[in-house]
Structure formats: structure tokens, C-alpha cells
Amino acid sequence: MGDARAILDLPSQGSDSKLKKMIIEIMVKPDRQADLARRTDLSAASVSAAIKELTNKGLVETEKGSGSSGKSRGGKVQLRQLRGVVVGVDLGFNHISVVARPVTSSFDQVVQRRETPGMNRGLRLLLPDVLNLIQDAVEETGQKMTDVVTTGLAVPRMVDPLTGTFTPPVLAPWRAEDRPAQELSAKLGVPVAMDNDANLGALAEQTYGSDEAIEHVAYVKASTGVGVGIMIGSILLRGQRGMAGELGHLTIEPDGEMCLCGGRGCLDTIVGAESLVAKAKQAQRGSSRDIPSTLSALVHNAQNGDAVCGRILNDAGRVLGFALAQLCNLINPRHIILGGELAEAGHLVLDTCRQELTRYALTGTVHQDGDFELRTSALSPFAEAQGALILGLQSRSSK
Ligand SMILES: [Zn+2]
Secondary structure, three states, X not given: OEEXXXXXXXXXXXXXXXXXXXXXXXXXXXEOHHHHHHHHOOOHHHHHHHHHHHHHOOOEEEOOOOOOOOOOOOOOEEEOOEEOEEEEXXXXXXXXXXXXXXXXXXXXXXXXXXXXXXXXXXXXXXXXXXXXXXXXXXXXXXXXXXXXXXXXXEEOOOEOOOOOOEOOOOOOOOOOOOOHHHHHHHHHOOOEEEEEHHHHHHHHHHHHXXXXXXXXXXXXXXXXXXXXXXXXXXXXOOOOOOOOOOHHHOEOOOOOOEOOOOOEXXXXXXXXXXXXXXXXXXXXXXXXXXXXXXXXXHHHHHHOOOHHHHHHHHHHHHHHHHHHHHHHHHHOOOEEEEEOHHHHHOHHHHHHHHHHHHHHOOHHHHOHHHOOEEEEOOOOOOHHHHHHHHHHHHHHHHO
């Protein structure tokens, strides 16, 4: 059996660079040649030549194509036997999520692990648990920790695309000096690539969330705060310092509550988990009812008919819809996909969100006839970890 590590260690410059890029994209997802060309921005001729060479080397094979009257669309190109495991990690405020799979397996065959609490304990206490979860997931794939070839890491922070470090302000419980990717890399012995969790949710949704190719995707992670990841074609819109898509700090009420970022009336101060839970506590003070202490508990109560919690989520959807209407007018996404704990509320949030989108966005940007779709994440709650796994692989194309 071949070794994925040997392929990923090939130089990213020179004659083998296209072969390496191609095989990495097939590790991300087996696809037809035309789709591989679209995903890699390589010409059809370059893709065809690379696939031919990889086939001759015995590394890939092409499924029999489908089609009628002798006209074949071409089958999916997939890897042959290859040893190696890829890992994605998502560090949330109160969760750790890990996904792992052999490089030859499909994204929907991934081993998933999720544990609470998360980063609210601080990085030093968190890392040993992260490593245990990775080990547990990797062993379930039937391979060993020494077979891990790449790892990606999702964090709920802005990450500078030039340096790979946090862009200020670095809000608690994170500290500016935290280096989670480097620390994890030292323990695992492989490079660890890091990016913002909403960015990676968008990458995963565009790659795995739909059977068809979707150019423009906005992924909204709404939990402790709200972040948006934006894919435009094969480009993840990060901005100069990784601050693109910080919708949580969009000013909604200029005279509103103070925000952690130093702003006032930010979206996070209205629909962030802490704010929603505080509203429930305030409304239910003095009552003997089950008062939620987390957003997940609030969602659970609402789904069980609690009128206060239901109304809080309806209202949150309304404010979120107003904010997303501004986003629609700016970038005109085809899909807006809601992830994070707030997405667990389903229609309790989506219905009012959709109403406000329709009310405030330019009609053409949110019209169903334009194929616009607002939905919850099909990959939830592992979208960010799946995106991290993709990032880990793709980051090797340039290293
Ligand atoms: Zn703010």
C-alpha cells in the first residue's frame, strides 16, 4: 500500500506540483475531471494530463462514467489504496469536535467525536483532551496516530491569513499569546493549519453540503457570538487581516449594550448566547420553571413548548435576518447556511429570519427563483471540523 505522507511531502513547486495539488483535491473529495478543474482553477487539459499520469503511477482510478447513447460524462476519479489519516478539530467556547478519516474514505464516512466543555477552561487544560479525542477517533479508523498526515484547526477567533496568528482584538477566554496550531503540531508531528471556524464551515458546506456546485456561499455560525464565512468561487474571503465576515460586530443599535469588542449595540450583544440566556433568566426570574443556563438548554425548552424561550428565539431570528439582509445586499450569496447552537432551533429561528430577509434585502438577492436558499447546516455540528480537515489537506498544496 502506498503512503499518503510521501505524496504530501513532494515539493509544491516544479513538475510534481500539479500532481500533488490534484491528489490533494481527490483526498478532499473524489470528483469528475470537470469538477476537479473547477475546484483547482486548473485548465481541463492540465487536469486530464495529471489524472493520466496519476493513473499510470497506479495512484488513482476513474469510475465507469454514466450517460446515454454512448455519451459519457466521465466517472469520478478516486484514490487507490493509500495509507494515511486526515484530521479536523474545532475548538469552541464550550465544546471540542474532532473528525478523522482515512485519506481514501468519503467525508460522510468520517469518525466523529464531540465533548464538552471547551475553550472556557483555557488552552492549557484543553489540549490534553483534544489529543485524547484525536487518538480515539484515529484508532477507530483502523489506523494509528503515526498515520496522521494532516490536521486542520477551527477556532472562533479572527486569524491573520498572512501570519496564521490571531488578529486583535483577541477576546477572552483566548489570549493573544495562545498558539494552538503550533502546540498541536508539536504533539502530532504534522503541520497544523488554522483558520476561523465560520470560514471553515463555509468551506465544508461548499465542498460537502450539496451535490451540485455552489459558487457563492455564506455560512453563519451563531453560538456564543455570530461569525460568517464567505466563499466566492474557490476563494475564501478572509480580508486583509482575517476580519472579513465579523457580522457579530455589525452595529445594530447605535445606543445599545456595550460589546466585548469595545463597540456598542453589536449583533452579538443581541443574539449572542449570553444575551439570549440572560433574557430568559430575566423573564423567568422568581418562577419555579426550568430556567436555561445555556443556549442549548434554551433551545431545548423552546422545542418543548416554553413560550418565553420560543419567543426569544423568534426574536433572535428576526434580528439575525435584518443583519443578514445587509450581507445579501453586499455579496449576493446563493446559499446562506445557518450553523452553530442557534441553528439547532430550526424553524423557531429560520421562519422569522426568512421574513426579515425578505423584508429588508433587495428582492432579487433572496428570491427563490434566483435559487436563493436559507437553510440550516446539513453537516452540523461538525461543519467547522470538516472544514478544518479540508484546510489541513489544502494547506499542503503550497508547502
Ligand atoms: Zn462587538
